[in-house]
Amino acid sequence: MSLWKRWTATVPAPFLTALLIAAGFMAFVAWDQSHWWSSKEDYGFGWLVPAFVLYVVHDRWPRILAALNLCTAPDSPRASGGGRWLLGFLAYSALAGGALLFLIGALYRAGAGPSYPGTLALSLGTGVLVLPLLFLNAPESASAGGVVQRKTSIGGDARVKLTVLFLFPALVWLVSAPMVSVIENNLSLFLLNRVAAVVFFVFDVLGLAIEQRGNVLVLPTGEVGVADACSGIRSFTACLFAGSFLSAVFLDKMWKKVGLVASAVLFAFITNLLRSLFLTAWAYNYGPEAIEGKVHDIAGYAVLGLTVIGLLCLLPIFNLKFVSSNDDGDDDDGAGSSSHRSTNFPAARNPV
Secondary structure (H helix, E strand, C coil), X not given: CCHHHHHHHHCCHHHHHHHHHHHHHHHHHHHHHHHHHHHCHHHHHHHHHHHHHHHHHHHHHHHHHHHHHHHHCCCCEEECCHHHXXXXXXXXXXXXXXXXXXXXHHHHHHHHCCCHHHHHHHHHHHHHHHHHHHHHCCCCCCCHHHCCCEEECCCCCHHHHHHHCCHHHHHCHHHHCCCCHHHHHHHHHHHHHHHHHHHHHHHHHCCCCCEEECCEEEXXXXXXXXXXXXXXXXXXXXXXXXXXXXXXXXXXXXXXXXXXXXXXXXXXXXXHHHHHHHHHHHHHHHCHHHHCCHHHHHHHHHHHHHHHHHHHHHXXXXXXXXXXXXXXXXXXXXXXXXXXXXXXCCCCCCCC
């Protein structure tokens, strides 16, 4: 038996073909973004993105197969009436829009080389294109004549549940891609101003001699400039990626995922403030030259480490689940299982 036949024995050929096409788009995006991962320290974490995408798909593969089986079941749930029409319209519109965005990015890349707009168009186009491609190639119900026996809402459609499993692999490339320069510069300037203002306020409240001149803090031992690297943009992007990955793998509800990602951004800002306070205090005691080199780099890596530790500590809190005594035990994970879930086991990790 050939490799293709072995694969199609468990995954329908149209959906498997769509998966391979999606992988090709993502490989092209990874090649394009690798320029920025190599040249911009703020996006060095991008080298981990392809490996994490493969891990998430591997981790979800049993659920992907279960969702495929649900799609082909005789009573496979499908959106009815206007909901079904709306799903089809959105899918074809997104497919066309994503293809157009990807084409614009590819032409930009071919003509101008690596560029912020080209990378953004390629990354956004891939995410918008891949999801409807998988949705439209999801297997049909095995019901006679293609008639679906069980009607449901848009969110309950078996094809939607299958597509949702690929949200992280399709959209995480937007996190590892550089933001448009205007947005990145404005965000960096905003963070710089906040960091400088907070550090000045803390030292002033403590009665320590300090003066602020824009983004420069004047200390008795010299001047300390709050440079772009101190804005926190690097920790912001890296922690946003870490929060997205952890929420995709370990959390089961959308509000929990959004909460963890928001916590990652908050942690990044707070830990970067602590880093700036530490470096300013070090310069206050030992001079501005003392914070250069190893002290500066170690403090930067500590920001990322503390944020990841904080997110890992939040995971058990977000995963708390209260089950009432009259819970009927119905399985709601969208995988088509009819078995009851024991309350002695941790909650299932439904992905987004």
